[in-house]
Amino acid sequence: xxxxxxxxxxxxxxxxxxxxxxxxxxxxxxxxxxxxxxxxxxxxxxxxxxxxxxxxxxxxxxxxxxxxxxxxxxxxxxxxxxxxxxxxxxxxxxxxxxxxxxxxxxxxxxxxxxxxxxxxxxxxxxxxxxxxxxxxxxxxxxxxxxxxxxxxxxxxxxxxxxxxxxxxxxxxxxxxxxxxxxxxxxxxxxxxxxxxxxxxxxxxxxxxxx
Numbered sequence: 001x002x003x004x005x006x007x008x009x010x011x012x013x014x015x016x017x018x019x020x021x022x023x024x025x026x027x028x029x030x031x032x033x034x035x036x037x038x039x040x041x042x043x044x045x046x047x048x049x050x051x052x053x054x055x056x057x058x059x060x061x062x063x064x065x066x067x068x069x070x071x072x073x074x075x076x077x078x079x080x081x082x083x084x085x086x087x088x089x090x091x092x093x094x095x096x097x098x099x100x101x102x103x104x105x106x107x108x109x110x111x112x113x114x115x116x117x118x119x120x121x122x123x124x125x126x127x128x129x130x131x132x133x134x135x136x137x138x139x140x141x142x143x144x145x146x147x148x149x150x151x152x153x154x155x156x157x158x159x160x161x162x163x164x165x166x167x168x169x170x171x172x173x174x175x176x177x178x179x180x181x182x183x184x185x186x187x188x189x190x191x192x193x194x195x196x197x198x199x200x201x202x203x204x205x206x207x208x209x210x
Contacts, residue, residue, distance in 0.1 A: 001103055002091070003085040004204035005030050006053045007187070009112065011197050015178055015188060025178050025188040030203055032185060033097040036072040036080060038088045047088045051097060053200075054078030079200055099182045107206035109173045112194035114169035125165040170194035174210050 007030035015023050037050035052069070056078040061069070069075055072093040085091065092180070122128040122143040132141040143162070147155050172194060179188035193201055 001081060001087070002049060002097055004087050004202055005033055005097055005099070005101070006051055006079060006081045006083070006200065006202050007012050007031060007185075008054070009193055009195055009197060009199045009201050010186075012192065015044045017178075023178055023190055024192075025190055026193045028187045028193070028201060028203065029185055030187045030190060031096075031098050034072055034075055035093055035095045035097065035188055036069055036075075036077070037093060038091050039082070040088050047085050048082045048098070048140070048163055049085050049088065049091055050080055050082050052077030052080055067140050081200075081202060083202070083204065099180055099185065099187065101204075101205075102177055102180060102187065104177055104180055106177050107174045108177060108189065109171055109206050110189065110193050110201055111169065111171045111204070112199055112201040114166050114168050114170040114194045117165040119163065122160060122164040125162065128159045128160075173208065174206050180196045 007028045010027040010029055012024060012026050014026055017023055030051065033051040033053045035049050036052045039046060039048040039050065052072065052075060054077055056076045058076045061076050066074070069077070070139050117124070120140055123130060123141050127205075128143065129140060131144075133138055133140055134194075143160070146159055146161065147153075172191070175193075176190040177187060178190050180186070181188075187203065197203060
């Protein structure tokens with residue numbers, strides 16, 4: 001059975017549960033995805049499906065990739081991603097993967113790219129507390145002392161410092177599926193997902209269910 005699907009984050013809204021609870025949800029257009037390649041442990045060393053998602057102009061795809069996609073019907077996809085599968089013999093190139101693998105109430109892990117925030121200081125990047133906001137204070141947002149004295153007389157690798165923040169591969173685990181609308185290929189997932197609107201996300205069955 002396929003363990004995941006790829007989709008596009010559309011934005012956030014809210015739903016009311018049957019018991020009246022107000023639930024914030026993220027709407028994801030999940031699929032339909034087309035199997036573009038089947039990978040097996042005998043040939044590739046692992047079992048997986050390569051899925052194509054989203055539309056792209058055919059003239060924007062180079063000739064080697066066009067040849068690769070011919071086996072699955074010659075479609076032009078904006079994204080190609082791999083998902084794990086238990087038995088690859090159940091699938092073939094050109095097959096469509098939809099939301100049948102998921103159920104309402106199921107837990108999923110969502111992977112995406114977090115929003116990029118540029119170069120940030122230690123307060124925003126690492127959550128450092130502020131210094132004294134008093135007359136004469138010169139260390140309101142500064143990181144403070146970063147080095148050592150006589151030994152080892154250098155800044156230790158991994159020290160929390162200012163730098164680029166965001167734009168990282170991020171996984172949010174154990175999110176609940178609140179609603180599924182297969183006719184529109186929509187998933188309603190409780191809570192917030194990484195990334196911006198229209199950002200690519202991978203939705204997989206939860207690895208460690210709480």
